[in-house]
Amino acid sequence: xxxxxxxxCWGRQGFSQEVGDNSRFMxxxxxxxQHANSLVSSGxxxxxxxxxxxxxxxxxxxxxxxxxxxxxxxxxxxVSRVVLTLNLPxxxxxxxxxxxxxxxxxxxxxxxxxxxxxALQDATEAFVCVLNPDVELLEEPFGGLIEAASQRVTDWxxxxxxxxxxxxxxxxxxxxxxxxSPKALFLRRALGRKDARVDWVxxxxxxxxxxxxxxxxxxxxxxxxxxxxxxxxxxxxxAGGQLIKAPVRVVHVGERASSRxxxxxxxxxxxxxxxxxxxxxQQARNLVTLAGVDARRMGGS
Numbered sequence: 254x255x256x257x258x259x260x261x262c263w264g265r266q267g268f269s270q271e272v273g274d275n276s277r278f279m280x281x282x283x284x285x286x287q288h289a290n291s292l293v294s295s296g297x298x299x300x301x302x303x304x305x306x307x308x309x310x311x312x313x314x315x316x317x318x319x320x321x322x323x324x325x326x327x328x329x330x331x332v333s334r335v336v337l338t339l340n341l342p343x344x345x346x347x348x349x350x351x352x353x354x355x356x357x358x359x360x361x362x363x364x365x366x367x368x369x370x371x372a373l374q375d376a377t378e379a380f381v382c383v384l385n386p387d388v389e390l391l392e393e394p395f396g397g398l399i400e401a402a403s404q405r406v407t408d409w410x411x412x413x414x415x416x417x418x419x420x421x422x423x424x425x426x427x428x429x430x431x432x433x434s435p436k437a438l439f440l441r442r443a444l445g446r447k448d449a450r451v452d453w454v455x456x457x458x459x460x461x462x463x464x465x466x467x468x469x470x471x472x473x474x475x476x477x478x479x480x481x482x483x484x485x486x487x488x489x490x491x492a493g494g495q496l497i498k499a500p501v502r503v504v505h506v507g508e509r510a511s512s513r514x515x516x517x518x519x520x521x522x523x524x525x526x527x528x529x530x531x532x533x534x535q536q537a538r539n540l541v542t543l544a545g546v547d548a549r550r551m552g553g554s
Contacts, residue, residue, distance in 0.1 A: 303333040304395055304460070306382040307372040309365065312341045313386040321346050321354070323390040328352065331380075331395040336372040365456075366472030366481040373466065381466045385457040389504035391419075398460040401499040411465040411494025413486065415454045418505045426505060428455045429498075432537055433483060433525065452537065453486035454496055457505045465494065479524035487537040 306324070310317045317337065324332055325348065334353040337346070340362045346354075357372065373381050380399050394416050401414035418428040429451040459482075461469070469489050472481040486496060528534050 302331060302380070302399060303378040304331045304380045304382055304399060305334045305336060305373065305376050305378040306332055306384050307336045307338070307369050308384050308386055309338045309340055309368040309372070310343065310386050311362075312343050314343045314346070316386045318346045318348070320384070320386055320388060320390070321350065322348060324352070325350050327390055327393040329393050329396060331399060333378055338368045338372050340368060364474060364477045364481075366476060367474045370471040370474065373471065376463055376466075378463060380460055380462055382458070382460045383456050385505065387505065388458055391502050391504060394458070394499070394501040394503055395460070397499040397501040398458075401497045402460045402462055402465070404495075404497060411468060411489050411492055412461065412497055413454070413465070413489055413494065414460045414497050414499045416458055416499055416501045416503045418455075418457060419502050420506045421504060428457065428505070430454070430483075432487075432534075433480075433528070434538075451496060452490070453483045456482035456485070458503055460499075465489070468492070469494075476524045476527060480528045481524075483528060484531070484533055487533050491533065491536055 418426040
């Protein structure tokens with residue numbers, strides 16, 4: 254039984270409509286919470302605060318099913334739409350959802366950044382969320398993430414909010430990283446040293462206002478599978494934005510495919526070389542970090 258209304262329930266034989274090169278499955282959205290109106294700082298849509306969540310599946314059917322069910326069970330009305338991009342052939346999820354479920358099926362696989370950019374290109378919601386399919390929700394995270402992303406820290410007001418990432422045992426994971434210079438990578442990978450600054454965060458779960466997302470121009474699609482999140486965070490910070498950690502937790506244990514696949518390793522190295530040669534990286538190297546600031550607040554967070 255589904256306990257939230259209005260709902261749209263469908264299964265593998267659900268209603269489909271071909272739209273260009275994608276197949277979409279549409280549901281009915283839950284009205285937004287009226288009490289959350291004060292959180293909107295930009296990109297507001299009718300009815301108050303609303304959040305669109307973009308999830309890209311690379312054959313993660315079971316994980317996607319679990320994540321959608323968690324969003325539905327914990328949803329406090331912030332999530333009005335979920336865009337699920339199926340990058341590989343797989344079955345659609347089944348269930349009753351208190352939000353619009355928009356499923357887009359790619360005819361051929363494309364990269365991480367290109368998928369999320371396409372999913373959020375037509376967004377009208379006040380806030381956008383990039384969410385990995387292997388994330389598990391321990392609590393309702395979106396209210397805290399929206400509140401953090403609503404802070405106006407500069408005239409531009411660009412804020413990226415992110416949660417604390419933990420493993421299944423509740424141990425904090427290293428989702429906050431310093432600028433990935435060759436030296437920093439060696440110290441972390443070979444010697445096991447922890448980063449002393451937060452210059453970027455991984456894109457497993459991040460929330461921005463629609464205005465901040467559009468001003469940042471989304472992910473740079475010239476990267477393939479790796480470093481899109483590094484480049485995005487650096488560009489946001491160079492423009493005067495900040496990374497702000499929200500007081501919410503999600504479970505995420507990142508497993509680098511580049512440690513198991515030669516092809517992924519090649520993509521990773523290629524993306525790092527592209528990053529190191531980019532003007533964004535060169536400018537980021539010149540960012541001044543004030544001494545004495547807490548390490549977790551470095552990089553503007």
